[in-house]
Amino acid sequence: MKYTLSVLVENQAGVLSKISGLFSRRGFNIDSLAVGVTSDPTVSRITIVANGDEYVVEQLEKQLNKLIPVIKVKRLIDGEFISRELCLIKVHSPAAKRFEIIKIAELMGAKIVDVAANTITLEYCDTTEQIATLTDLVRPYGIREIVRTGTVAIDKGKSTVS
Amino acid sequence: MISGADIMVKCLQAEGVDTVFGYPGATICPFYDSLYDSDIRHILVRQEQNAAHAASGYARAKMKPGVCVATSGPGATNLITGIATAYCDSIPMIAITGQVKSDLLGRDVFQEADITGACESFTKHSYLVSKTEDIPRIFKEAFHIASTGRPGPVLIDIPMDMQTNMIESFDYPETVNIRGYKPNTKGHTIQVKKAVEMIRSSKRPIIVSGGGVLSSGAKLKLQKFAEITQIPVLSTMMGIGVMPSEHPLYLGMLGTHGRRCANKALHETDLAIVCGARLGDRAIASPDQMSERTKIIHIDIDPAEIGKNVTVDVPIVGDMNNVLRSLIESIEDYKIDDEWDAEVKDLKAHYQSKISTFEGYVEPRTLIGKLSSMLKRKAILCADVGQNQIWCANNFKIREGRFFTTGGMGTMGYSIPAAIGAKLGLSKRDVVVVCGDGSFQMSLNELSTIVQNDLNIKIIVMRNYRLGMVRELQDNMYNKRHSATILNDKPDIVALAKAYGIDSVEVSSNEDAEKYIGKIVESDKPFVLVCRVHPDTPSIL
Ligand SMILES: Cc1ncc(C[n+]2csc(CCOP(=O)(O)OP(=O)(O)O)c2C)c(N)n1
Ligand SMILES: [Mg+2]
Numbered sequence: 001m002k003y004t005l006s007v008l009v010e011n012q013a014g015v016l017s018k019i020s021g022l023f024s025r026r027g028f029n030i031d032s033l034a035v036g037v038t039s040d041p042t043v044s045r046i047t048i049v050a051n052g053d054e055y056v057v058e059q060l061e062k063q064l065n066k067l068i069p070v071i072k073v074k075r076l077i078d079g080e081f082i083s084r085e086l087c088l089i090k091v092h093s094p095a096a097k098r099f100e101i102i103k104i105a106e107l108m109g110a111k112i113v114d115v116a117a118n119t120i121t122l123e124y125c126d127t128t129e130q131i132a133t134l135t136d137l138v139r140p141y142g143i144r145e146i147v148r149t150g151t152v153a154i155d156k157g158k159s160t161v162s
Numbered sequence: 163m164i165s166g167a168d169i170m171v172k173c174l175q176a177e178g179v180d181t182v183f184g185y186p187g188a189t190i191c192p193f194y195d196s197l198y199d200s201d202i203r204h205i206l207v208r209q210e211q212n213a214a215h216a217a218s219g220y221a222r223a224k225m226k227p228g229v230c231v232a233t234s235g236p237g238a239t240n241l242i243t244g245i246a247t248a249y250c251d252s253i254p255m256i257a258i259t260g261q262v263k264s265d266l267l268g269r270d271v272f273q274e275a276d277i278t279g280a281c282e283s284f285t286k287h288s289y290l291v292s293k294t295e296d297i298p299r300i301f302k303e304a305f306h307i308a309s310t311g312r313p314g315p316v317l318i319d320i321p322m323d324m325q326t327n328m329i330e331s332f333d334y335p336e337t338v339n340i341r342g343y344k345p346n347t348k349g350h351t352i353q354v355k356k357a358v359e360m361i362r363s364s365k366r367p368i369i370v371s372g373g374g375v376l377s378s379g380a381k382l383k384l385q386k387f388a389e390i391t392q393i394p395v396l397s398t399m400m401g402i403g404v405m406p407s408e409h410p411l412y413l414g415m416l417g418t419h420g421r422r423c424a425n426k427a428l429h430e431t432d433l434a435i436v437c438g439a440r441l442g443d444r445a446i447a448s449p450d451q452m453s454e455r456t457k458i459i460h461i462d463i464d465p466a467e468i469g470k471n472v473t474v475d476v477p478i479v480g481d482m483n484n485v486l487r488s489l490i491e492s493i494e495d496y497k498i499d500d501e502w503d504a505e506v507k508d509l510k511a512h513y514q515s516k517i518s519t520f521e522g523y524v525e526p527r528t529l530i531g532k533l534s535s536m537l538k539r540k541a542i543l544c545a546d547v548g549q550n551q552i553w554c555a556n557n558f559k560i561r562e563g564r565f566f567t568t569g570g571m572g573t574m575g576y577s578i579p580a581a582i583g584a585k586l587g588l589s590k591r592d593v594v595v596v597c598g599d600g601s602f603q604m605s606l607n608e609l610s611t612i613v614q615n616d617l618n619i620k621i622i623v624m625r626n627y628r629l630g631m632v633r634e635l636q637d638n639m640y641n642k643r644h645s646a647t648i649l650n651d652k653p654d655i656v657a658l659a660k661a662y663g664i665d666s667v668e669v670s671s672n673e674d675a676e677k678y679i680g681k682i683v684e685s686d687k688p689f690v691l692v693c694r695v696h697p698d699t700p701s702i703l
Pocket of ligand 1: 389417546547549551572573574575597598599600601602624626628629630631632
């Protein structure tokens with residue numbers, strides 16, 4: 001089972017290592033982790049996407065809550081939140097293929113941010129699933145490099161994590 | 163103007179600390195210099211690990227955080243085992259380490275060790291001080307965190323320049339406010355109600371109590387709860403002492419090295435009321451089977467312990483005092499089934515163990531039983547790790563005293579320094595150590611601390627010339643291949659103790675052992691009694 005946790009933490013040195021250490025120590029696997037400061041500069045928000053069964057998630061929430069700099073942990077409910085990930089994909093593109101790749105980008109709503117003699121770089125911001133679709137589509141041309149931010153997520157409607 | 167080091171001392175005083183355990187070195191010298199002028203007693207141990215263990219013994223005796231101090235690098239890393247032990251055993255502790263100057267941090271200079279990083283997974287929290295102004299807040303928070311909720315060690319790493327910097331003035335905060343730390347102590351009313359209903363509808367309930375009952379100071383409430391309801395009580399190793407050992411409702415310690423009647427009762431119960439115990443693998447070998455067999459109410463201050471090892475029917479997060487008070491209030495008219503009562507009494511009578519003896523040796527289990535009655539009612543027994551620990555756990559008869567051992571971490575060498583802490587905390591109590599010949603040799607250097615501070619601690623060494631417990635494991639699981647578990651007959655412990663200035667004899671019969679114990683309990687000097695124990699003496703029956 002895949003789950004998404006939103007964690008509010010004190011914005012201080014060392015907090016991230018406490019959290020990532022906790023995951024590795026207890027044998028929990030993280031798919032992605034994204035950190036950024038919130039509207040309150042003393043608080044950062046970490047979005048964690050990880051895999052595990054119900055027991056694992058519950059343990060994880062409790063262990064996270066035990067960390068002193070962790071202010072709040074919330075498990076986001078499937079279907080009730082929006083998630084986005086940003087990725088940059090550098091695709092091999094000889095002149096003959098350039099048009100095809102541009103077409104795919106248009107179709108998927110990806111932005112072309114750099115074009116060079118033999119490469120095109122796409123910027124794409126969407127869900128993890130959509131990113132997978134795009135990468136599948138451009139893979140046949142040859143992906144030179146791909147870089148992703150990890151997922152950030154926010155509740156739908158008026159619900160917040162605070 | 164006031165220096166960071168002076169502030170540290172003032173913070174300790176503000177927290178009511180009268181004793182600290184430690185070992186100096188260059189980066190903690192400013193603090194030691196300030197300490198020199200203060201009324202705080204510093205106990206110089208002989209190795210930093212023992213400063214932490216002594217702080218643990220002190221904390222358990224005084225029911226408040228113990229403080230240990232070490233220098234940076236090797237001093238700090240020597241503390242690690244002691245800190246980890248306190249973490250596993252849920253002991254409130256403040257560990258203060260010196261650190262290299264802040265502008266040198268991260269450069270791998272002389273005696274720099276990333277101690278907050280190293281202790282990450284076994285401190286409740288840690289601080290690396292980066293501003294002298296922060297010291298009062300950090301100390302206030304550290305004592306608060308260490309002593310509230312589930313107790314544990316908090317590490318404060320202080321670079322040398324933070325100690326020497328001068329600031330305007332000292333102001334100790336009156337309150338703490340940590341957004342991410344608000345332990346829930348109340349005990350949810352609905353959960354308590356559910357628990358009461360479950361108890362009422364159970365036929366064969368049992369109470370399993372752990373160290374949490376002792377550290378929350380709720381042992382009398384637990385006794386009361388058991389007495390009104392007549393529910394029998396088991397304890398984990400850390401919970402030994404929650405009931406007087408001879409209490410009619412007490413069945414003893416459970417688990418792999420526990421009493422058979424206790425394990426049998428746990429097997430027969432239909433409702434286990436688990437109080438302040440984490441139910442680790444030594445207590446409950448097969449948690450899944452247990453959850454299938456019986457309903458479980460789990461009361462703990464640490465929500466992360468509930469449901470971690472066993473599946474629970476009614477979880478209650480809260481302070482043991484509050485929860486037991488609510489339980490007692492709502493269950494006054496309840497009593498257990500006569501049938502279960504009779505069955506438990508029967509179990510208890512039936513599983514009285516017969517002990518076999520070896521001619522020419524001390525029988526340790528009988529001796530420990532006897533020892534209990536020769537000490538004052540409130541005596542503190544510090545048991546080490548190994549067979550000696552199990553002999554004590556199952557045979558020492560606690561009346562109003564205490565039993566200090568490391569049930570969570572099982573760190574050999576704990577007993578002697580823990581006894582030093584206990585004696586300094588409660589000087590009027592009888593404090594007795596029981597250790598093995600292996601564990602004795604892990605902290606025998608502290609005999610020197612005992613002598614220097616004129617501490618009346620009696621040490622009983624169970625000399626089987628073996629790392630007995632591991633050897634027993636090899637007997638049972640490794641085809642009697644005694645790989646690395648045989649100790650030789652050196653050192654001569656009696657001569658060694660005398661070299662430290664402590665009187666000592668070796669005995670090889672219970673009669674002689676008792677004769678000497680009778681004598682030494684009357685004296686106010688430390689003593690080392692070496693008991694020759696046959697290597698084939700088993701841990702349990
Ligand atoms: C620091 C440490 N090292 C190793 C062990 C593993 N261990 C557990 S019991 C034991 C033997 C203890 O020997 P001794 O102190 O002589 O006690 P005995 O079992 O003989 O009574 C050992 C080596 C441990 N618990 N702690
Ligand atoms: Mg031994």
